[in-house]
Amino acid sequence: MKFFEITRHLEFDAGHRIPNHQGQCRHLHGHRYQIEVTLKGELSEVTGSSNEGMIMDFGDIKRIMQETIIEPWDHSFFVAKSDVVMVDFLNTIPGHKTTVIDHIPTAENLAKFAFELLAPKLNSQFDGKIKLQRLRLYETPNCWADVIEE
Ligand SMILES: Nc1nc2c(c(=O)[nH]1)N=C([C@H](O)[C@H](O)COP(=O)(O)OP(=O)(O)OP(=O)(O)O)CN2
């Protein structure tokens, strides 16, 4: 039995700060984040089906990533719920697109959060025959975090 891995890459823009950071990152700033999901599975062998020869259609992966991550997170500001000064400030801006998360919005924590949101949706495709194997979140072109399912 041969298993394959496929990866879909999308990008979004968002702001954040790391409140206790000793360097520049405690200030409000933004990134062009890049997110990559890697799925592991067998190839569909249903002759004549749209998915024949694929683990999953790249377009379907994109749709799920867009609904789950890109649309809610693009042009939002990530803030830890413990960062009360920022939460209170952002709440004063009418209609501001804020994403409150349980932890400090580091690349690692955002990657973990994205993994937890995407895994149930992706892993339920094709009767559970595919698995979200890795999620990589680039905070900058030079810095990224991986969450790996073992
Ligand atoms: N392990 C982590 N370290 C840092 C994180 C993080 O999420 N996880 N985040 C930051 C900052 O938010 C910032 O995004 C990174 O800034 P910097 O280190 O300056 O990254 P650059 O790619 O811009 O650095 P260059 O030196 O210009 O390549 C900090 N640390």
Ligand SMILES: [Zn+2]
């Ligand atoms: Zn940053």
